[in-house]
Amino acid sequence: MIASLALAAAVVATPVPAKTASDMLVPASQPREAVALLxxxxxxxxxxxxxxxxxxxxxxxxxxxxxxxxxxxFQVDLLGPDGKSRAGSYIQVPVRIRIR
Incomplete structure (x- = not known):
């Protein structure tokens, strides 16, 4: 019983190494680009x-x-592709975020 308590204490006292930058990289299985549409x-x-x-x-x-x-x-051109003012109207804005 004393040996099991000593082993348990050794496991608890073992320091966990800090994460390095390479540990925080996005795994290859995750997407490399995220997209939101506003x-x-x-x-x-x-x-x-x-x-x-x-x-x-x-x-x-x-x-x-x-x-x-x-x-x-963000700021957009007030004139849309049709030449009309966009002020006061809603537009869709795609936002792409690249993940490294």
Whole structure:
């Protein structure tokens, strides 16, 4: 019994090495790119507001939330491809995040 207690204490006291940068790399089985699709309102200065996540792939990485946190820094051309002003309208904004 004393030997088993000593062995248990040795297991508990064994330090766990700190993770290195190479330990934190994304495994090859995980996707190398994550994509979120935001739906945002274009303000009169071209900045985006009232964004919501329409889709994100893969969903378990939280790329939608990451894209939302960056959206307030985005600015778009006020004139759309049709030549009309986008101010006051909603647009879809794809956000791709590369994973290394």
């Amino acid at each position: 739906n945002c309102l274009v303000k009169s200065d071209g900045r985006l507001t009232a964004c919501t996540v329409q889709d994100e792939t893969p969903s378990e990485l939280g790329v939608g939330q990451a894209a939302l946190s960056m959206a307030s820094q």
